[in-house]
Amino acid sequence: xxxxxxxxxxxxxxxxxxxxxxxxxxxxxxxxxxxxxxxxxxxxxxxxxxxxxxxxxxxxxxxxxxxxxxxxxxxxxxxxxxxxxxxxxxxxxxxxxxxxxxxxxxxxxxxxxxxxxxxxxxxxxxxxxxxxxxxxxxxxxxxxxxxxxxxxxxxxxxxxxxxxxxxxxxxxxxxxxxxxxxxxxxxxxxxxxxxxxxxxxxxxxxxxxxxxxxxxxxxxxxxxxxxxxxxxxxxxxxxxxxxxxxxxxxxxxxxxxxxxxxxxxxxxxxxxxxxxxxxxxxxxxxxxxxxxxxxxxxxxxxxxxxxxxxxxxxxxxxxxxxxxxxxxxxxxxxxxxxxxxxxxxxxxxxxxxxxxxxxxxxxxxxxxxxxxxxxxxxxxxxxxxxxxxxxxxxxxxxxxxxxxxxxxxxxxx
Amino acid sequence: xxxxxxxxxxxxxxxxxxxxxxxxxxxxxxxxxxxxxxxxxxxxxxxxxxxxxxxxxxxxxxxxxxxxxxxxxxxxxxxxxxxxxxxxxxxxxxxxxxxxxxxxxxxxxxxxxxxxxxxxxxxxxxxxxxxxxxxxxxxxxxxxxxxxxxxxxxxxxxxxxxxxxxxxxxxxxxxxxxxxxxxxxxxxxxxxxxxxxxxxxxxxxxxxxxxxxxxxxxxxxxxxxxxxxxxxxxxxxxxxxxxxxxxxxxxxxxxxxxxxxxxxxxxxxxxxxxxxxxxxxxxxxxxxxxxxxxxxxxx
Ligand code: SF4
Ligand code: SF4
Ligand code: SF4
Numbered sequence: 085x086x087x088x089x090x091x092x093x094x095x096x097x098x099x100x101x102x103x104x105x106x107x108x109x110x111x112x113x114x115x116x117x118x119x120x121x122x123x124x125x126x127x128x129x130x131x132x133x134x135x136x137x138x139x140x141x142x143x144x145x146x147x148x149x150x151x152x153x154x155x156x157x158x159x160x161x162x163x164x165x166x167x168x169x170x171x172x173x174x175x176x177x178x179x180x181x182x183x184x185x186x187x188x189x190x191x192x193x194x195x196x197x198x199x200x201x202x203x204x205x206x207x208x209x210x211x212x213x214x215x216x217x218x219x220x221x222x223x224x225x226x227x228x229x230x231x232x233x234x235x236x237x238x239x240x241x242x243x244x245x246x247x248x249x250x251x252x253x254x255x256x257x258x259x260x261x262x263x264x265x266x267x268x269x270x271x272x273x274x275x276x277x278x279x280x281x282x283x284x285x286x287x288x289x290x291x292x293x294x295x296x297x298x299x300x301x302x303x304x305x306x307x308x309x310x311x312x313x314x315x316x317x318x319x320x321x322x323x324x325x326x327x328x329x330x331x332x333x334x335x336x337x338x339x340x341x342x343x344x345x346x347x348x349x350x351x352x353x354x355x356x357x358x359x360x361x362x363x364x365x366x367x368x369x370x371x372x373x374x375x376x377x378x379x380x381x382x383x384x385x386x387x388x389x390x391x392x393x394x395x396x397x398x399x400x401x402x403x404x405x406x407x408x409x410x411x412x413x414x415x416x417x418x419x420x421x422x423x424x425x426x427x428x429x430x431x432x433x434x435x436x437x438x439x440x441x442x443x444x445x446x447x448x449x450x451x452x453x454x455x456x457x458x459x460x461x462x463x464x465x466x467x468x469x470x471x472x473x474x475x476x477x478x479x480x481x482x483x484x485x486x487x488x489x490x491x492x493x494x495x496x497x
Numbered sequence: 498x499x500x501x502x503x504x505x506x507x508x509x510x511x512x513x514x515x516x517x518x519x520x521x522x523x524x525x526x527x528x529x530x531x532x533x534x535x536x537x538x539x540x541x542x543x544x545x546x547x548x549x550x551x552x553x554x555x556x557x558x559x560x561x562x563x564x565x566x567x568x569x570x571x572x573x574x575x576x577x578x579x580x581x582x583x584x585x586x587x588x589x590x591x592x593x594x595x596x597x598x599x600x601x602x603x604x605x606x607x608x609x610x611x612x613x614x615x616x617x618x619x620x621x622x623x624x625x626x627x628x629x630x631x632x633x634x635x636x637x638x639x640x641x642x643x644x645x646x647x648x649x650x651x652x653x654x655x656x657x658x659x660x661x662x663x664x665x666x667x668x669x670x671x672x673x674x675x676x677x678x679x680x681x682x683x684x685x686x687x688x689x690x691x692x693x694x695x696x697x698x699x700x701x702x703x704x705x706x707x708x709x710x711x712x713x714x715x716x717x718x719x720x721x722x723x724x725x726x727x728x729x730x731x732x733x734x735x736x737x738x739x740x741x742x743x744x745x746x747x748x749x750x751x752x753x754x755x756x757x758x759x760x761x762x763x764x765x766x767x768x769x770x771x772x773x774x775x776x777x778x779x780x781x782x783x784x785x786x787x788x789x790x791x792x793x794x795x796x
Contacts, residue, residue, distance in 0.1 A: 127661030137646035198644020
């Protein structure tokens with residue numbers, strides 16, 4: 085089956101449409117704010133203060149970004165490690181999303197760091213601080229980002245091998261570069277498995293460590309979210325959101341690129357969701373029960389409301405939806421279920437990093453400024469735009485072989 | 498939620514995590530207790546404090562945080578609202594009273610970094626910019642800092658402040674325990690200026706002794722609880738209070754060092770890198786065997 089699906093650049097639609105122009109506008113606004121933050125400091129653009137040192141950028145750009153990029157390692161595990169060949173068609177888009185996602189996580193971190201120009205300290209042994217959960221997260225994310233770039237290299241090599249065509253006097257390099265690409269491609273094929281497994285291990289490590297971060301604030305966290313099981317919950321929810329994120333973006337991408345959605349493959353990975361999300365749900369409920377935290381669920385506060393929305397909309401409903409075969413087999417059903425899970429994880433990360441955090445002496449709760457929101461939105465738009473550019477120019481998305489006959493989609497011919 | 502329950506849950510998490518990564522749970526953390534004879538401490542006796550705020554002035558002078566004159570600190574209206582240390586004040590004096598006390602007497606309480614025995618800020622910091630040094634001071638090295646503000650999340654006393662207004666070289670700001678003075682045999686600036694012996698400087702052993710003596714001498718004046726003796730594993734700054742600390746803004750903390758919670762999980766995952774390596778091996782094995790199995794099917 086996989087033999088007939090060939091990754092290829094998608095050139096069916098123009099890059100610029102009304103939609104992309106809107107995204108482009110938001111991205112520029114975000115970029116301007118991003119620059120303003122470096123010129124005028126965090127205080128000028130954010131609502132962060134001594135009570136709330138972390139806000140939207142950490143909760144969304146970093147924590148949620150990392151979670152939503154989990155499609156990369158979950159599909160890699162499924163297709164490459166467990167060798168489920170038919171899923172190869174979704175590994176490349178998932179890999180691209182992960183690569184871009186983590187790149188934007190890194191940008192998000194830099195935006196939030198007061199002394200971003202010292203970030204290299206984290207790489208130097210004299211500064212290493214092995215007790216720091218943040219250190220672990222930082223290290224894993226940096227190494228994993230490198231791994232993702234390596235994993236993506238073959239796609240770039242594949243695009244240009246045999247097609248190196250420098251203009252004019254540079255054409256003397258054509259042969260050499262082409263040879264280099266060929267060798268690089270072959271070498272990569274040999275060692276890629278090392279990186280694929282490393283990617284999965286690193287992901288498990290930092291996805292869970294992300295959940296350990298707030299465990300250091302026992303007296304400031306609302307009991308609904310404060311638990312030593314947090315690392316396990318973060319890991320499980322990241323694994324659970326991996327496939328739904330792939331479904332979500334695959335359907336969106338096929339809409340916007342005017343392709344037929346890969347319904348068969350998507351329905352097929354959706355089968356796993358009730359099991360994984362169900363495991364997460366059981367651990368979550370078990371945790372609340374063990375800690376005797378149920379009274380907080382029904383106390384009728386903002387916290388109990390947020391917790392209930394997170395659980396009912398983001399966990400229970402999609403488990404039910406994806407348990408129904410008819411839903412899994414329809415594009416609409418797949419999209420609804422996947423969107424709910426994605427939103428559920430977004431909400432969970434916001435809850436853990438912002439809503440649950442109740443510092444001493446806080447006079448009023450934190451709410452992001454318009455500018456903080458714009459930077460986050462700008463990053464998200466940039467991500468979509470770059471994704472679009474990449475799938476239009478690199479062999480990422482697989483289309484059935486017969487569709488390739490319409491020569492317009494074939495590169496270089 | 499009591500302590501044993503927390504411990505229990507901590508262990509459950511460890512069990513699950515290590516089961517997931519394929520090793521047994523890490524042995525519990527071993528923490529060296531601080532040597533009370535070696536580390537300095539300050540006793541804050543709120544019963545003796547007269548709320549003159551001279552300590553605030555002296556601190557601001559010493560660290561060049563403000564050039565306000567001493568008279569300006571006589572302003573008692575600041576007591577109307579609760580203040581916390583900020584990027585322009587390492588220490589502040591607040592007022593508290595007990596609603597159950599018929600006399601309605603008001604007391605003042607000086608707050609600053611507690612220089613914890615097992616600092617959460619130190620354990621949290623990604624680049625080791627916080628360090629508990631030999632004499633008990635929890636020192637901050639701005640040049641190492643990357644400005645992530647995780648230390649602020651971690652501190653149970655909500656102490657570190659941050660220079661949000663600075664675009665370049667913003668620092669985490671907190672009490673330095675006047676390390677530059679104590680190193681040359683002087684007392685911290687606030688202690689030196691305090692007119693009423695509300696602040697007593699010495700080794701942690703000495704000040705704990707003074708604290709207990711004062712309680713013994715006038716039990717009717719003091720609450721028997723020495724705040725900071727055991728809280729979060731003990732702090733270098735300790736408090737004597739006229740009644741239960743719940744009437745002040747001091748947080749209720751159990752005796753367990755804050756970093757225990759995260760470090761236990763952390764060390765279980767990274768135990769000599771065995772769990773990650775085991776996971777790697779396991780996945781490699783799966784990859785190898787699955788590849789053989791699926792060879793026929795794929796081609
Ligand atoms: S009071 Fe806070 S800042 Fe001071 S040593 Fe303790 S944890 Fe660190
Ligand atoms: S803000 Fe600086 S001192 Fe605080 S945890 Fe981050 S790097 Fe360490
Ligand atoms: S200088 Fe002493 S008496 Fe005056 S406010 Fe400070 S601690 Fe209290």
